[in-house]
Amino acid sequence: MSDISQVALLSLRAESPAVDAICRQLERQVDEEEAAQVVAFTEMFFSKATDELLHERSSDALARVALGAWRFLQSSHADQVDVDIFNPDVDNEGWYAPVTVV
Numbered sequence: 001m002s003d004i005s006q007v008a009l010l011s012l013r014a015e016s017p018a019v020d021a022i023c024r025q026l027e028r029q030v031d032e033e034e035a036a037q038v039v040a041f042t043e044m045f046f047s048k049a050t051d052e053l054l055h056e057r058s059s060d061a062l063a064r065v066a067l068g069a070w071r072f073l074q075s076s077h078a079d080q081v082d083v084d085i086f087n088p089d090v091d092n093e094g095w096y097a098p099v100t101v102v
Contacts, residue, residue, distance in 0.1 A: 018055060018062075019046050024059075026067060029067065038067065041073075045069060061095035061096075084101075084102075085100060088101055
């Protein structure tokens with residue numbers, strides 16, 4: 001990541017208590033070896049999120065959304081198109097939405 005990108009993400013986290021809370025939640029949820037990459041991904045993942053999105057769900061739920069996206073990308077294959085379709089619920093994904101996610 002470039003120095004400019006890193007500065008922009010640090011600024012985002014400082015300016016957005018919601019993104020900072022999500023990142024702190026993830027630092028507690030994932031292994032120490034993986035935390036830096038997951039947090040960097042999460043900062044980029046939510047960098048264009050609206051304030052409305054960041055405030056309508058808990059930091060725990062948004063952390064689980066980001067972690068689910070991270071895990072999906074980590075298990076994807078470079079030589080194929082990977083697609084996952086699910087109806088998020090608290091028991092399986094740790095968050096709920098009244099929609100189907102593709």
